[in-house]
Amino acid sequence: MNQPLISFRRIDHASWTVAELEPVIAFYNRVFGVTAVYAMGPLDAADMGRDEQGRDWTDTHLGIPGARIRLAMLQFPDGFKLELFEYQKPLGSSTAPLPGNHIGSHHLGIEVDDLEQAAGVLLDNGCTVLERIELDSGPTAGSSFRYFRDPWSNIFELCRHTPSSL
Structure with a gap:
């Protein structure tokens, strides 16, 4: 086995974006038994500082300027974590997840x-x-x-x- 270039410990979580947090959290709780580890937001780039290049926080850290987000970290019964993002602005161009044959x-x-x-x-x-x-x-x-x-x-x-x- 090759020596990895990064000192890998474990997968921490997976993440995806949803239109609204609450109904997804309620469904995943009822069907899969997830628990909410934490929820944050709304976090609005307009209320956060800018970096040395003048970019707002969401542009610097998420690559999406001017964003207003909410997020929640869910944990499945086996310990696996799933992070959900809700972008209140800017809204994305799609209204549903990509079909499986799309990159990403x-x-x-x-x-x-x-x-x-x-x-x-x-x-x-x-x-x-x-x-x-x-x-x-x-x-x-x-x-x-x-x-x-x-x-x-x-x-x-x-x-x-x-x-x-x-």
Whole structure:
């Protein structure tokens, strides 16, 4: 194994932007059992200082000048953290997450004990669940997967691994 150039410890969190924090937090709490670690904002660039080059805080640190944001850090029962951003200004040009074939799109994989039970819960809670993927050969042989979109079109993947697979 190559020696990394960065002294890597662990993944701290993943993040994505949503239109409104509260309904997403409530849904993720109800369906996935997340807890809110903290929430911040609104934080408005107009109320923050400027750096030596005259850029406002959100331009300097987020690359988005003149932003007004709210954010929340959520924690899943296993300790994984997901940070949600809500940009109140400037509004982005898209109203839904990118489909999976776009550079920069994302999905979050969640390992579950019972793929079909989890899919049923998701369907009952307004998610779009795609067909099951069964793999009988290759590096993930014995695993099953189902992609789904939450009510805001964020992409997830249910994962079920047998003891002999991943």
